[in-house]
Amino acid sequence: MSILSKSASELASMLAKKEISSVELxxxxxxxxxxxxxxxxxxxxxxxxxALSQAKQVDDLRAKGExxxxxxxxxxxxxxxLATIGIATTAGSxxxxxxxxxxxxxxxxxxxxxxxxxxxxxxxxxFAMGSSTENSAYGPSLNxxxxxxxxxxSGGGSSSAVxxxxxxxxxxxDTGGSIRFPAAVTGTVGVKPTYGAVSRYGLxxxxxxxxxxxxxxRNVMDAAMLQDAIAGHDAMDATSLPESLGSMTEAAKNDSxxxxxxxxxxxxxxxxxxxxxxxKFNEALELLVxxxxxxxxxxxxxxxxxxxxxYLIQPAEASSNLARFDSxxxxxxxxxxxxxxxxxxxxxxxxxGFGQEVKRRIMLGTYALSSGYYDAYYGSAQKVRTLIQADxxxxxxxxxxxxxPTAPTTAFKLGEKQEDPLAMxxxxxxxxxxxxxxxxxxxxxxGLAKEDNLPVGAQFLAPAREDARLYKVGAVxxxxxxxxxxxxxxxxxxxxQVS
Amino acid sequence: MTEITxxxxxxxxxxxxxxxxxxxxxxxxSQLALIVDSVATVQAIANDDIKATSHPIAMSNVxxxxxxxxxxxxxxxxxxxxxxxxxxxxxSAILDED
Numbered sequence: 001m002s003i004l005s006k007s008a009s010e011l012a013s014m015l016a017k018k019e020i021s022s023v024e025l026x027x028x029x030x031x032x033x034x035x036x037x038x039x040x041x042x043x044x045x046x047x048x049x050x051a052l053s054q055a056k057q058v059d060d061l062r063a064k065g066e067x068x069x070x071x072x073x074x075x076x077x078x079x080x081x082l083a084t085i086g087i088a089t090t091a092g093s094x095x096x097x098x099x100x101x102x103x104x105x106x107x108x109x110x111x112x113x114x115x116x117x118x119x120x121x122x123x124x125x126x127f128a129m130g131s132s133t134e135n136s137a138y139g140p141s142l143n144x145x146x147x148x149x150x151x152x153x154s155g156g157g158s159s160s161a162v163x164x165x166x167x168x169x170x171x172x173x174d175t176g177g178s179i180r181f182p183a184a185v186t187g188t189v190g191v192k193p194t195y196g197a198v199s200r201y202g203l204x205x206x207x208x209x210x211x212x213x214x215x216x217x218r219n220v221m222d223a224a225m226l227q228d229a230i231a232g233h234d235a236m237d238a239t240s241l242p243e244s245l246g247s248m249t250e251a252a253k254n255d256s257x258x259x260x261x262x263x264x265x266x267x268x269x270x271x272x273x274x275x276x277x278x279x280k281f282n283e284a285l286e287l288l289v290x291x292x293x294x295x296x297x298x299x300x301x302x303x304x305x306x307x308x309x310x311y312l313i314q315p316a317e318a319s320s321n322l323a324r325f326d327s328x329x330x331x332x333x334x335x336x337x338x339x340x341x342x343x344x345x346x347x348x349x350x351x352x353g354f355g356q357e358v359k360r361r362i363m364l365g366t367y368a369l370s371s372g373y374y375d376a377y378y379g380s381a382q383k384v385r386t387l388i389q390a391d392x393x394x395x396x397x398x399x400x401x402x403x404x405p406t407a408p409t410t411a412f413k414l415g416e417k418q419e420d421p422l423a424m425x426x427x428x429x430x431x432x433x434x435x436x437x438x439x440x441x442x443x444x445x446x447g448l449a450k451e452d453n454l455p456v457g458a459q460f461l462a463p464a465r466e467d468a469r470l471y472k473v474g475a476v477x478x479x480x481x482x483x484x485x486x487x488x489x490x491x492x493x494x495x496x497q498v499s
Numbered sequence: 500m501t502e503i504t505x506x507x508x509x510x511x512x513x514x515x516x517x518x519x520x521x522x523x524x525x526x527x528x529s530q531l532a533l534i535v536d537s538v539a540t541v542q543a544i545a546n547d548d549i550k551a552t553s554h555p556i557a558m559s560n561v562x563x564x565x566x567x568x569x570x571x572x573x574x575x576x577x578x579x580x581x582x583x584x585x586x587x588x589x590x591s592a593i594l595d596e597d
Contacts, residue, residue: 099579100578100579101579102571102575102576102578102579103571103575194556195555195556196556196558209553209554209555210555235563238558238561239554239556239558239561241556302544305540305541305543305544307537308537308538308539308540308541309538309541311534311537311538312538312541319515323516326516327581328580328581328588328590329579329580329588330579330580330581331579331581332581333581333582335591339592340591340592341591341592341593341594341595342590342591342592342593343516344591345590345591346516347516347517347518348518350515350516350517350518351517351518351519354517359512359515359517359519359523359527360527360530360531360534362515362517363508363511363512363515363517363527363531364531364534364535364538366511366514366515367507367511367531367535368538370511370514376539376542377538377539377541379545379551380541380542380545381538381541381545382551382552382553383541383544383545383546383549383550383551383552384541384544384545385551385552385555386549386550386551386552387544387549389552389555421530421533421534422533422534422537435555436555437555438555438556439555464555464556
């Protein structure tokens with residue numbers, strides 16, 4: 001097996017045993033990026049020299065016998081909406097083209113402290129607004145399973161990089177499903193931790209009450225190790241949880257689901273879901289039942305209002321967050337003709353710098369927050385949030401974890417939904433409730449849909465702060481599936497045809 | 500159907516400091532009308548008895564020690580500015596001449 005397709009946990013153990021050096025591994029990764037990225041467009045920036053110098057440092061430390069963190073030497077890709085000192089950070093927008101941050105996001109600092117070489121910055125829908133990467137100002141990323149399809153969004157750069165062996169690990173951010181939807185459609189694992197479990201400092205904000213950073217990987221143990229590496233309290237983020245959520249790595253060593261109560265969310269199954277998606281989802285549940293889990297049905301009637309509430313709250317928060325792109329302190333400045341006031345410069349800059357979807361959402365958010373409409377729109381959406389939390393609390397009385405397919409369909413064709421914003425928003429029907437409620441969610445690959453041979457994801461949800469439950473059930477299901485298939489999910493992936 | 504008039508789109512774009520062309524005004528008016536209609540469904544279940552949730556995990560009085568820690572230098576803080584002068588951000592006139 002090629003070094004490129006090994007999991008991060010396998011690589012970590014090879015590095016610890018000095019069977020391979022971080023420089024060798026990082027060089028191999030960069031070589032594959034140079035080969036695939038021109039076609040797939042996973043990375044907006046590849047940091048060859050930086051990655052190799054970081055790899056060299058960790059090899060030197062290891063040679064000296066220093067004790068190193070678990071993932072030391074394993075290279076990683078970082079979504080391009082996280083600030084990185086000295087590395088261009090665009091958030092997929094023209095308005096930030098060429099911006100080089102003078103500070104590191106807390107998660108980036110933690111990656112560096114864990115001695116993980118940074119391979120580059122991955123593509124995303126502009127400011128993470130989208131489900132396909134088609135809203136990136138720098139062109140879409142392609143799905144390695146079928147190059148005519150989307151790798152999901154907004155984190156399609158990270159998902160396509162991990163799925164095409166251009167990185168063993170990647171960082172994503174999830175506001176309404178931007179880690180979990182891309183994971184589902186690329187056969188990878190994606191986790192949105194509990195809100196506040198991972199610091200948001202240095203993440204270019206989309207919806208501040210919804211955003212959460214998390215791992216994008218090829219298996220459950222890798223995701224657990226990465227969450228452990230990036231989680232923890234941060235005084236720079238006032239919403240950061242003060243308490244530790246425990247070791248996800250330990251949770252991912254679990255080997256039993258006996259007596260685990262799994263709640264199937266009635267509103268997120270059956271009608272509206274592609275037949276092959278439902279089939280694979282049900283087969284996965286049967287495996288868990290055969291292994292001793294107990295399945296119950298739960299109902300969350302408020303979920304039918306989740307997308308509507310989300311598309312008020314998120315644009316409202318975004319319209320406020322994106323006010324900082326004002327042509328004064330960083331980013332683009334466009335000078336209109338003739339004598340211009342600072343206000344006219346701002347308007348011209350934002351006209352030229354923002355794409356269509358960003359403008360749409362800023363205006364929608366401005367509308368929802370404007371006087372006379374506030375109570376009817378933003379206020380009502382916040383009440384739906386209360387109802388969703390109440391429905392989930394009730395469901396978690398009957399079940400330890402909840403489950404549904406991650407997305408209604410497999411990966412759709414690039415261009416298919418680009419002209420229809422509402423159709424695009426529906427991809428996130430199953431992922432959005434977790435963001436509104438602040439609870440953790442994991443998307444795990446459960447096979448290929450019969451119609452199109454494309455990956456299907458199952459999503460597990462747990463109560464706030466109970467992220468460990470996701471890793472416990474995810475680890476067991478992954479093992480059951482691999483035993484049934486006699487191979488790993490990625491072994492089903494077609495040979496990539498790049499020329 | 501919610502009516503999003505061209506005037507309203509121009510007003511919103513003005514508030515958001517985004518210049519819009521006439522073609523964009525027409526396009527945004529029809530797209531926003533569809534989206535607003537769809538999101539307005541939240542009003543169907545939101546009543547006066549339900550409390551609003553602004554933050555998913557309730558936290559209050561988040562304090563830290565009030566100590567000075569190193570921060571960006573003036574040069575670093577200005578490093579991304581389109582234009583600066585004498586250690587300050589430089590912008591066009593704030594007020595219109597007329």
